[in-house]
Amino acid sequence: MEWINNHSVLIVGLGLIGGSYASALSRIGYHVNAIDTNPESIDYALKNGIIAKGASFADPEIIERSDCIIMALYPSKVVGWIRDNQKYFKENVIITDVTGIKTSIVYDIQEILRDDAEFIAAHPMAGREVYGVKNSDEKIFRDANFIVVPTEKNSAESVKWCEDLGRLLGFRRVSVLSPEEHDSMIAFVSQLTHCIAVSLMTCDDNEHLSEYTGDSFRDLTRIANINENMWPELFFMNKDPLVKRLNQFIDEINVIKTMIENNDEEGLKDKMRLSSKRRREFDK
């Protein structure tokens, strides 16, 4: 279970992230194949040298040759695809994914998976406001975090293999979290922020306000241009941690509102000093 022994890599789902994985791994020299239901995505990737071989269906010939499989489908499709196609998997295959939520899929996959295969979850925390293999670009990994998300069922070797994958892809930082830690963290730093950005854009119908938006409003709403097919799935599959984080944030902004209503200058100054101190840490 070393990357030097992986001859053939299969990417299932050739969107922005799957495509960027394929580009990076092909450039390094791996033999990368892909499966995607959209024939145009496969054509594009073949023509641009992003993959060596591709199919727009779960082609057994491609699947059974693969030493490792990277699941880059929409979150709700991952478990079903593995269940339906594991009969074609090569013996001792290693599988990872790119899904943005973990608890609701990792245990299910490990439960149904063939005994000889191993699934080690990962979350590449990279993205863009555009989608599809045509926008794929391995540069999106450069300043990003790669999180390996093992359970008790994973071997130390698979964790190491997955950490090596993060480094091969060029991520700035590779770390390890449990599924529960991951989902609580991602609910806060990613899902909550997307809910805030969307709410900011939809809470006021006065379109001429956009004439006056400065950098602050633009910064807070960049991610409000959002893939409406993927994000509701991600929210529902991480409902409890996300609702907890939403409540935590709503409680806090209500505290700030009460301080404003009560002219509580010292209270606000304390909050602002704390937020400034914490935010400056990010730029160190």
Add this chain to the structure above:
Amino acid sequence: MEWINNHSVLIVGLGLIGGSYASALSRIGYHVNAIDTNPESIDYALKNGIIAKGASFADPEIIERSDCIIMALYPSKVVGWIRDNQKYFKENVIITDVTGIKTSIVYDIQEILRDDAEFIAAHPMAGREVYGVKNSDEKIFRDANFIVVPTEKNSAESVKWCEDLGRLLGFRRVSVLSPEEHDSMIAFVSQLTHCIAVSLMTCDDNEHLSEYTGDSFRDLTRIANINENMWPELFFMNKDPLVKRLNQFIDEINVIKTMIENNDEEGLKDKMRLSSKRRREFDK
């Protein structure tokens, strides 16, 4: 009342914005003087050619020579400074300001001001996360909005004079709003966003989360590094519009939360489609 006839400009308050005004106007060729209670700010500006003359007190000799005065003090200090020092103002002086809120000061100033003088309010919507004349830089105006905020008491000439000032300083866009329109707009695009950014940074004590922040979280919290001496004043002086905007946003994020709790996929998709459409307009 034309900029070509303004020989001497006085800046009162030589911080980031006052200093940036001074730099721009000095470079164009105006004779710019400044008053700031901090002698170090005056020394720095003199040594760096940002101003021609300066004083760390309300020097009558400087005030009485000024054809126009730009009030760049903290919001709570503007009315008092004019009240105390208008006895030194040159006849027919024109005064403007840089304050981020309007309703709570403009009417007061126009009420107490000498009959021969005219006060025309303006808001240069520019800023940085650093303060003081040492960080001043006229480049911060280039992509920013300049809002002229007249009342019924203002002459058409003074509005034109103030619009010309915005263009002289190099603002991307100069527009005109009433004090009430301005305060409602600024409560939304600036004050609400600062409350959100601070709340995001203070609602969770788990400092190791910062290890996992991606671009989204960083974008949403850039302005959480905030001047705690100025912003509570701005919030209190614009309390009603700001509390209204906070409620509008909190109501909307609660709607989104309920949709998540109820697995309301169509509702969320509608919100996301609307937010994406509106946000894409910004980048056109």
